[in-house]
Amino acid sequence: MSKCRPCVITLLTDFGYQDAYVGIIKGVITGINPVVKIIDICHNVSPQNILNGAYLLYTSYKYFPAGTIHVAIVDPGVGSKRDIVCVKTRNYLFVVPNNGILSFVVKEEKPEYIIRITNNKYFLPSISNTFHGRDIFAPVAAYLSLEIKLRQLGKKINQLELLDILAVKAKNNEQLEGNIIYVDRFGNLITNITKQHIKSLEINYKYLKILIGKKKIVGMSKNYADVNKGKPLALFGSTGFLEISISHGNAQKYFKVNKIIEEDKDLIFFCEK
Amino acid sequence: MSKCRPCVITLLTDFGYQDAYVGIIKGVITGINPVVKIIDICHNVSPQNILNGAYLLYTSYKYFPAGTIHVAIVDPGVGSKRDIVCVKTRNYLFVVPNNGILSFVVKEEKPEYIIRITNNKYFLPSISNTFHGRDIFAPVAAYLSLEIKLRQLGKKINQLELLDILAVKAKNNEQLEGNIIYVDRFGNLITNITKQHIKSLEINYKYLKILIGKKKIVGMSKNYADVNKGKPLALFGSTGFLEISISHGNAQKYFKVNKIIEEDKDLIFFCEK
């Protein structure tokens, strides 16, 4: 962590914007380190949906300056036996429940140390059973921004819990079977298919067939305005994944993808030669 | 207020996230004090619901560093005769409409001075009748963060308006009658019952009966994972009040508490031996 720039702490949670939970966390952090910069990544992770949080963290963490402390709290196990960990990668520190929320991130940034956080010297004096964001995550992150040693937080462990994210299935170099892993505000459907996957099909983008339910899209687009208003299209989105969109419209509504994407999701689609 | 740390101004309003109102307030503050730190507590207070704002302020104000200036604007009387006041407690300053929004706070932190804010030297040059957040609250808070004297704002008054918050009714050391005072994003039902109230029943937590509508919960839980998925539970939440929750679920939906909690609310429930 460079000393010449104010340290950054980011917050990603499922606490929403309806209650005071996020404000309280910022109060605790500011009380410990009044000059740290706190930046919200998002607080509308679908409640208790770890996959959702893992995806959002993956799309954003790398755009922050090296040394940033990322706090991500989607924590259905709060108050039970699950661990809270501090994970150091080459460029960042993560303070998270050990429940799979780093599943995407660790594909890009290997953990160098994983510490199970147990030292209550860095917690609030009184720990509730339901709001560890306030009582543990916030003060730990704030003390980390004051550059305490990681080892002061607890013992090193070797393994992180990871989500069993449904992998892309390939069939004879002819077909890929993928899943929707996220739906954004504009109704864009984000899949788990990357350019690498499509390359394996050895086909020119413009002949690629994408089947979603009973609808078919032929060819990849470059941008949302590439097809006529109201028409579906597929493109590689800003996160590097194949996305299904409607030009000037909403693919979630068009394809009736109304439900929250869950781990055991059934929104299978295909890319074919 | 310590001089060595940048002062903090918090904002709690019912302005929502759909309009530019909150951004405008931050612009005004920043124009007067460019180094003050502005932290959002919440802007989704149910429109014009003073009880809702009073509860959220109570759960959060104390987690901010001493010297913080809390600005809370839930102000159905804007532009009419209601007063705007600056309240100094041992640790904080509050800039609020005098309408009861400090009702919970003053149970913990006694007001040391109450000033009725009238000195338009600290207002914007032109005062609208509908947006005192921009024209009065924001500049007053910003000037306070520059450490002007409280007395410069106006005359001292002796009394704050307080909400007539429904008290817990006790019956023969056998039964408590309480109310839901807040529903959070996760659908947790927060009541006005505290540990002190339950202590008065002189009963082991595990035999306590909690009646809500026609449903009964027996015993208090320690955390949300203490009962099976989908089952109701009662615990003392992070704010110190008894909460009704569903493990990995939503108590608001389970108990069909769909309406906004109002002052004249009818969501009575009971704790019994």
Place this chain on the structure above:
Amino acid sequence: MSKCRPCVITLLTDFGYQDAYVGIIKGVITGINPVVKIIDICHNVSPQNILNGAYLLYTSYKYFPAGTIHVAIVDPGVGSKRDIVCVKTRNYLFVVPNNGILSFVVKEEKPEYIIRITNNKYFLPSISNTFHGRDIFAPVAAYLSLEIKLRQLGKKINQLELLDILAVKAKNNEQLEGNIIYVDRFGNLITNITKQHIKSLEINYKYLKILIGKKKIVGMSKNYADVNKGKPLALFGSTGFLEISISHGNAQKYFKVNKIIEEDKDLIFFCEK
């Protein structure tokens, strides 16, 4: 831009609060200028609704300190041929798509320079087709806050695209025909009628008749509490436009204005002698 105060960058977008888009933008800015102050104006502009964004920018930009860099991204043409421009006015810099989002602002603050932004030295190394907020707007704004010269961004152009905002129609000094241009969180209906327009009718405010659908309001109010609870009223709101409101209520629901206000809107109303 004064050097003694930390520069401010504001963000106004239609990115919402559900995804990580806004957080990512703040990460990019902070990586380039770690001390710049980033303030959200609003991120709930109705998706791809330029009029909506133009109105919100107009109501807020002037409340920020001189030298503020306003970034406004409502950009249905992202990735297509539309330009991104930097516009310098007397007091501010604007970084926006050239699609009419400055239509209201330029009525108050004349553009002194308009630069078409093309110098990819100030972009992220890799430019997606769908998220120029991250790849172009954010780094350009951050470099501007480091006080690079405008001319380094690209060539000067002479004209801004402007929205064809429906003007107020006057009839024989007897009647004004106006439109609803915005509905705020409280359900207040904001019109395109100003005090200047009403002056042209040469009538005492208290005799003015306002017709909206089949309902009639007589006289202008000073504030929301000026009429009985639940009754409609008209007043000049905090933005300077005539607003239709319900005392302690919601005019959007009362008048059944359920739809998003579009440019080709049909919510005509009249002010008459």
